[in-house]
Amino acid sequence: MIMVRTLVGALGSAVDSTVTVKGWVHTLRLQSRVQFVVVRDHTGMVQVTHRRGGDGDRLDELLRGLTPESAVEITGKVVANPIVKLGGLEIVPERVEVVSAAEPGLPIDAGTGPEQRLNWRFLDLRRPERRLVFEVQTTVEQAMREVAAEEGCTELHTPKLMGTPSESGAEVFRVGYFDRTAYLAQSPQFYKQMAIAAGIDRVFEIGPVFRAEPSFTSRHATEFTGVDVELAWIDTVEDVMSFLERMLHRVLERVAERHGEQIEQHGGARVVVPELPFPRLTMAQATAKLRAAGWDQEGLREDLDPEGERLLCALVAEEYGHEFVFVTRFPASVRPFYHRRPADDPSVTDSFDLLWKGVEITTGAQREHRHGQLVAQAREKGMDASPEGPLGRYLDCFRYGMPPHGGFGLGLGRVLMLALGLPSIRDAVFLFRGPNRLEP
Secondary structure, three states: OOOOEOOHHHHHHOOOOEEEEEEEEEEEEEOOOEEEEEEEEOOEEEEEEEEOOOOOOHHHHHHHOOOOOOEEEEEEEEEEOOOOOOOOEEEEEEEEEEEEOOOOOOOOOOOOOHHHHHHOHHHHOOOHHHHHHHHHHHHHHHHHHHHHHHOOOEEOOOOOEEOOOOOOHHHOOEEEEOOEEEEEOOOOHHHHHHHHHOOOOEEEEEEEEEOOOOOOOOOOOOEEEEEEEEEEOOOOHHHHHHHHHHHHHHHHHHHHHHHHHHHHHOOOOOOOOOOOOOOEEEHHHHHHHHHHOOOOOOOOOOOOOHHHHHHHHHHHHHHHOOOEEEEEOOEHHHOOOOEOOOOOOOOEOOEEEEEEOOEEEEEEEEEOOOHHHHHHHHHHOOOOOOOOOOOHHHHHOOOOOOOOEEEEEEEHHHHHHHHHOOOOHHHOOOOOOEOOEOOO
16 A cells, blocks of 8 residues: 655644654664664654564664664554653554665764855755755745736846957856857846836746856855846935845745744844834945044945945944945946946946845846937947947837836845845855856
8 A cells, every 4th residue: 555645844743643644764772672763754854663573673774774864654543652852752663664775984074164065965954954955945936926027027037158258258157059159148137127117017037047246255156046126216325225125025024934943943043023224324334434434544445345244244243233235426436337327426337235244145226218418428438339239139129119117136145145144155056157157
């Protein structure tokens, strides 16, 4: 008879019933009189307890042959036992099947370093605290899509192979494309704006992004998942920031509800649901605060570096009691040509970065929607804005009536890293890609 699988997390409602659990051998304690096997599936762990019966005990023989991480099916009776630490339940086995035996001597353990763990990522992710990342990721994406739908967004999937670089040639991957060169998309930015020009008022996408940055920091990857939004008919960049903070408020509300206890239990951060609105500082205000605290006292920097981001978040947390801060009005010299420049000060842009716990997680802006002004700003940056040039197709979108619009791009991995208190983005993605890692 084929037994229906019972998940470990559902055993509390199956006391005194015979069930079949399917999972991996977590630990073994084979004593002289009693054999204990802890079996783990994605919902939890359960103790299997077998009292040895002497010669001819088939179960005794099977359990003695088990190795950690072997895939097994255990059929037996669920028994309440208050002494058992794993939920006060145990299974008394009637049948044990080794579906796939693990080789003795695992290549990683709890003390293995990060690079070796990445080499054996499928084994690393069997640990509940590692797998929790992707349970949280599922909740995060569901909450983002929920907000996007409520706000009237249309979800698109833009091309990741492009005929010209999407932003700059310095950080782009070139790939062979039949008899020509193609580029992996650094951003869906131009395609989002094309959708706005097509009359799709609100655009939402979750998809891969590629950056050929030789960065070896804890927050950089050469391939990551981006969350992108573009909104038409906005009045100011404030409309974009308000959308973003509403989305992140919902995300962290859901994460706290569903996973807050688990995250803390596994040594992660306490998930704080942020109050609305988030604090806002212009770049001039931010640099004034930072320089007063000792950062860049020579006044040479036009943009924030990682040290400045960390210090600013610490100052904001102390002054406002908030983990987030928007930094606005970045100098035009450090922003892309397509960021709009306000009439009252064309030396800055209607743009922002959102910092969380000392890390930039989002960049956004109101875009320049006027064709003539956009061309002038591109030429000012030394770019070829001719109809035959690499920007020609992009600029065409602005020739036939483009509404005012703006949007943002958010790094999903960074959000997960900070939400769970992980030391590196390497632990916040399924399979990390960096300058020195293309495997597994």
